[in-house]
Amino acid sequence: MINQTIKKYYRRTDVRFEIVKQLYRREFAVLKPSYMDQSKKNMRMLRCHNLNHFDYIMQYLKFFSTDNFYNFYKSLATYYNGIPIQKLNYTERGNGDWKQTHFKEMGSYDLMIDIDAGDHNDIQHAQYSAQIITEFYNKLNVPYYLIFSGKGFHIITPGNYFNKSKNIIESDNIYFLYSAIARYLYNNFSELVDTGIYDPRRLCKLAYSLAIYDDSVYVAYPLNYYVELDDFRLKEYNLNGFDKPVTKRGMMLFNEKGNVKQLEGVVVNGKEKV
Amino acid sequence: MAKKRFKSPTPEEIERISDSIWSDSRGRIVDRDTYDLHYDKWFGSEDLSTAQKTSMKEKVFQDMQSKHDGISPEHLYKEAKGKDLKRDQKQTAKVVVTDPKEFKRRGARNVDLEGLDTKRVDPYTIVGRVKGKAVYCQPVTIRINNKPVERLRDRRGRFASNPDKMR
Numbered sequence: 001m002i003n004q005t006i007k008k009y010y011r012r013t014d015v016r017f018e019i020v021k022q023l024y025r026r027e028f029a030v031l032k033p034s035y036m037d038q039s040k041k042n043m044r045m046l047r048c049h050n051l052n053h054f055d056y057i058m059q060y061l062k063f064f065s066t067d068n069f070y071n072f073y074k075s076l077a078t079y080y081n082g083i084p085i086q087k088l089n090y091t092e093r094g095n096g097d098w099k100q101t102h103f104k105e106m107g108s109y110d111l112m113i114d115i116d117a118g119d120h121n122d123i124q125h126a127q128y129s130a131q132i133i134t135e136f137y138n139k140l141n142v143p144y145y146l147i148f149s150g151k152g153f154h155i156i157t158p159g160n161y162f163n164k165s166k167n168i169i170e171s172d173n174i175y176f177l178y179s180a181i182a183r184y185l186y187n188n189f190s191e192l193v194d195t196g197i198y199d200p201r202r203l204c205k206l207a208y209s210l211a212i213y214d215d216s217v218y219v220a221y222p223l224n225y226y227v228e229l230d231d232f233r234l235k236e237y238n239l240n241g242f243d244k245p246v247t248k249r250g251m252m253l254f255n256e257k258g259n260v261k262q263l264e265g266v267v268v269n270g271k272e273k274v
Numbered sequence: 275m276a277k278k279r280f281k282s283p284t285p286e287e288i289e290r291i292s293d294s295i296w297s298d299s300r301g302r303i304v305d306r307d308t309y310d311l312h313y314d315k316w317f318g319s320e321d322l323s324t325a326q327k328t329s330m331k332e333k334v335f336q337d338m339q340s341k342h343d344g345i346s347p348e349h350l351y352k353e354a355k356g357k358d359l360k361r362d363q364k365q366t367a368k369v370v371v372t373d374p375k376e377f378k379r380r381g382a383r384n385v386d387l388e389g390l391d392t393k394r395v396d397p398y399t400i401v402g403r404v405k406g407k408a409v410y411c412q413p414v415t416i417r418i419n420n421k422p423v424e425r426l427r428d429r430r431g432r433f434a435s436n437p438d439k440m441r
Binding site: 122189 | 401
């Protein structure tokens with residue numbers, strides 16, 4: 001029953017369109033849910049810039065013809081030319097060189113604050129953590145997207161607001177800064193913030209995709225209004241009975257005209273100028 | 275090209291191999307399985323026949339057994355056949371010592387016949403709130419007015435608010 005619901009959800013044009021919209025110049029990855037047999041291959045380095053790409057990948061994965069389900073992810077990094085055009089067959093791929101030098105093609109790298117509840121019963125604490133962190137962001141006028149990830153929340157600041165090197169070999173790179181920001185939030189706001197996720201090829205869950213768990217399926221839904229976070233109820237995001245709008249909804253960038261100077265100042269210099 | 279004839283190792287060589295394996299294991303060899311594990315680490319890929327391997331392995335083991343007390347000839351770690359001791363430890367552990375001081379006091383080693391191991395479980399699993407910060411806590415029993423009461427404490431020992439009462 002739930003398998004049919006998952007397939008039905010991904011057949012919706014508005015869902016597919018919202019998913020594809022986020023993947024432009026980003027890496028698309030399909031990973032098995034953690035409870036499933038991991039012997040099946042996960043696939044990374046997928047290029048998905050339009051609906052045709054998406055449908056082709058779904059067809060290759062036999063997503064609709066079998067019950068092999070995947071969680072969908074996108075890279076935090078954007079690339080000038082996107083992921084190289086290539087075949088889906090692993091044996092015919094050769095991405096070794098690209099992986100070595102991909103930071104040269106990196107346009108931006110988003111800051112993701114991952115608030116992970118660990119268990120669905122603790123979701124209220126994740127909600128509370130998201131509330132106090134977004135309050136802090138609003139105070140500092142930091143732009144961000146807010147997304148429910150299935151078992152927690154993602155607070156994503158677009159990478160084009162930061163101006164640092166993406167080369168991991170250089171000493172003053174963007175990953176150190178992000179890690180410092182996460183540690184600051186961990187120390188001052190919530191221990192649910194994950195501090196060990198800052199490396200060049202990190203993925204995050206696609207908004208409007210499904211977070212599949214062994215006993216339930218949730219929709220990773222972007223929260224575009226503060227009310228949605230304040231009145232958050234996990235039940236409403238369960239795929240069974242999901243009736244929230246998707247069409248032409250997109251993702252809301254809070255504090256769009258803001259900047260990250262104050263946030264950097266707080267974390268690097270330890271001074272809060274508000 | 276003719277294959278080189280295997281020269282059986284001299285007693286001095288056996289002794290040398292035995293000593294080096296023992297020092298490499300840092301004295302952790304306690305039975306046949308742990309011995310196999312450390313022996314195969316160095317000699318598992320040698321190009322010898324099965325009989326040659328067995329005889330040399332047996333000789334080295336006998337030499338080691340004669341030198342060091344407390345090495346049992348039995349297979350004590352049966353489950354993983356000496357390949358993965360951690361797997362055996364998890365299954366055979368009767369007492370799990372979490373406190374490092376207690377671990378030291380009991381004289382337990384990483385591989386111990388009594389099944390003691392260093393497996394630590396993080397007790398801070400419940401989420402609470404301290405001064406507006408969401409923290410991981412553990413439940414503790416304290417006495418208020420000489421009555422036992424359950425409270426939450428975080429890693430720093432601070433009392434956290436009850437998660438049931440949180441919104």
